[in-house]
Amino acid sequence: xxxxxxxxTAVTLLGLxxxxxxxxxxxxxxxxxxxxxxxxxALFLPExxxxxxxxxxxxSAALALWQARTAPQRPxxxxxxxxxxxxxxxxxxTACTVGAGPLTHLxxxxxxxxxxxxxxxxxxxxxxxxxxxxxxxxxxVPLQAAGRFLLxxxxxxxxxxxxxxxxxxxxxxxxxxxxxxxxxVGAWASALLLLPAMLRTGLQPGVLRWxxxxxxxxxxxxxxxxxxxxxGQGLMLLERMVASxxxxxxxxxxxxxxxxxxxxxxxxxxxxxxLLGLMSxxxxxxxxxxxxxxxxxxxxxxxxxxxxxxxxxxxxxxxxFPRVQGTALLAPLLGWYAVALVLAGWTTLLAxxxxxxxxxxxxxxxxxxxxxxxxxxxxxxxxxxxxxxIAAAVLLGxxxxxxxxxxxxxxWHHLHLSxxxxxxxxxxxxxxxxxxxxxxxxxxxxxxSTVAGLACLLLLAAWLRPWRAAPG
Numbered sequence: 415x416x417x418x419x420x421x422x423t424a425v426t427l428l429g430l431x432x433x434x435x436x437x438x439x440x441x442x443x444x445x446x447x448x449x450x451x452x453x454x455x456a457l458f459l460p461e462x463x464x465x466x467x468x469x470x471x472x473x474s475a476a477l478a479l480w481q482a483r484t485a486p487q488r489p490x491x492x493x494x495x496x497x498x499x500x501x502x503x504x505x506x507x508t509a510c511t512v513g514a515g516p517l518t519h520l521x522x523x524x525x526x527x528x529x530x531x532x533x534x535x536x537x538x539x540x541x542x543x544x545x546x547x548x549x550x551x552x553x554x555v556p557l558q559a560a561g562r563f564l565l566x567x568x569x570x571x572x573x574x575x576x577x578x579x580x581x582x583x584x585x586x587x588x589x590x591x592x593x594x595x596x597x598x599v600g601a602w603a604s605a606l607l608l609l610p611a612m613l614r615t616g617l618q619p620g621v622l623r624w625x626x627x628x629x630x631x632x633x634x635x636x637x638x639x640x641x642x643x644x645x646g647q648g649l650m651l652l653e654r655m656v657a658s659x660x661x662x663x664x665x666x667x668x669x670x671x672x673x674x675x676x677x678x679x680x681x682x683x684x685x686x687x688x689l690l691g692l693m694s695x696x697x698x699x700x701x702x703x704x705x706x707x708x709x710x711x712x713x714x715x716x717x718x719x720x721x722x723x724x725x726x727x728x729x730x731x732x733x734x735f736p737r738v739q740g741t742a743l744l745a746p747l748l749g750w751y752a753v754a755l756v757l758a759g760w761t762t763l764l765a766x767x768x769x770x771x772x773x774x775x776x777x778x779x780x781x782x783x784x785x786x787x788x789x790x791x792x793x794x795x796x797x798x799x800x801x802x803x804i805a806a807a808v809l810l811g812x813x814x815x816x817x818x819x820x821x822x823x824x825x826w827h828h829l830h831l832s833x834x835x836x837x838x839x840x841x842x843x844x845x846x847x848x849x850x851x852x853x854x855x856x857x858x859x860x861x862x863s864t865v866a867g868l869a870c871l872l873l874l875a876a877w878l879r880p881w882r883a884a885p886g
Contacts, residue, residue, distance in 0.1 A: 427677070429570025434673045436574050438734055439581035441670065443588065446663035446740040452529045453590055454665050455522035456536035458654055459510060460597070463544055466643040467551035468570065472499075475635035476555045489616025492556065494625035495632060496617060499552050503545030510541035521651060522665070524658035532590050539594035543601030547573075550605040556615050557608065565611065569604040576600040641778075645785045649811070652789055653804055656796040663740040664801045670744055671805065674730065675751035678719035702828060705767050709834055710880035712759035717838050717874060720752040722867030724845045725852055727752075729859035743801055749846070750805035754812050756838045761816040767823065776822055784815035837878060841870045 444450045467473075476495070483491050510517060514534040518525070525533065554566035580596040581588055609617075657664040727748035735741045765777035788811030795803030795810075820826055845866070853859045 432574035443586045446666045448662045451665040452533040456533045460540045462647040472551045493621030494628040497622045498629040503548040507541040507544045511538040514538040522658040536590040536594045543598040546601040546605040553608040572604040573600040671747040710878040716756045716759040718867040718871040720755045721845045723752040726863035729856040732856040754809045757812045764819040780818040784811045787814045
């Protein structure tokens with residue numbers, strides 16, 4: 415199990431690295447300006463669908479339905495859902511193509527008028543990857559049920575690879591239409607990669623039949639999951655809308671900061687999934703003890719990563735974009751996301767504590783309240799502090815979510831929060847304090863930041879010792 419989990423984590427990380435590489439190539443070739451902003455606005459809706467699907471909106475609902483079918487029933491179920499969801503994907507693609515102009519105006523209201531036609535054309539092409547993304551998510555379900563996680567997990571890498579290769583070859587000669595088609599090729603390649611396995615599972619032309627009952631049952635399962643996912647994507651949409659008014663490059667820099675900050679989250683996601691499984695087999699005091707242990711482990715993983723990101727942000731920017739103007743703002747944005755990284759690990763695990771007890775309602779309510787607080791703060795802080803205000807609003811949302819989970823679970827006095835706050839906050843405060851005196855040369859700054867992160871890791875390991883059972 416650990417070997418398969420390790421391979422899956424490695425493949426997921428490769429997909430994230432490929433996603434970061436495509437953003438780097440895009441900014442390196444086109445610059446951090448209106449052109450890159452426009453393409454990212456066009457890419458928002460397809461990426462939102464892909465993010466929701468990758469987050470398990472479809473697979474979490476469909477897996478139980480697949481498992482409930484007997485072996486003779488499964489090809490019919492797979493054929494009906496393939497036909498229905500494939501048709502849904504075509505419908506979404508058609509809607510995005512027909513409404514490309516209004517949709518790009520909605521996502522990026524602050525884009526220059528001269529760029530709108532190009533952005534709308536890019537969206538009308540990108541939309542035709544949506545049917546493939548939906549099918550890839552559906553076809554991953556039988557593989558996951560059979561314990562074949564690796565083939566399903568390689569989808570993100572395959573999706574990003576054509577765009578990375580095209581931008582690496584064409585550089586600043588690449589056009590928006592060419593790049594959009596590369597994304598469509600990646601989407602269909604990620605789906606067709608699973609087709610041979612689906613054919614062996616029983617997906618033949620004869621089973622592609624309309625079955626309203628099967629689709630209705632799947633829709634009832636997907637609905638509650640879709641609500642939470644749409645809330646998160648609604649926030650991303652609001653963030654993109656506000657950023658489009660903040661001048662050229664704001665959308666691009668916020669997108670890059672998120673990509674860089676998401677890399678350490680891979681380890682946290684894996685740890686929290688393992689802890690969810692462990693907590694689900696325990697009750698009462700034992701589950702609480704695992705929660706304490708898990709919070710210490712999250713702190714041990716996230717805090718050194720956040721310190722390293724905070725201290726090395728300027729070096730990362732200088733090394734990645736030595737010739738690109740307008741990227742200076744990326745370093746302070748990474749500092750905000752570094753702080754949010756620590757809090758996000760804690761908040762995610764607190765939600766898993768409820769999930770392990772079978773309670774999905776409370777985390778949903780807390781997340782919805784946090785999303786509302788972030789949505790209110792986004793335009794206000796964005797107007798007051800620019801792109802850094804948007805990053806601060808993200809941090810506010812994480813704080814509200816965590817605070818509500820602690821309050822309603824009555825955990826304030828059971829988790830040694832002062833110790834965790836000191837372990838997570840003190841290294842970040844020290845990092846911020848020494849930042850003005852950090853080595854100015856990028857190579858030395860990166861090396862010093864790596865040493866600081868490793869020292870933080872060793873000191874926190876000696877202090878927190880999360881491998882020991884947490885005391886009551």
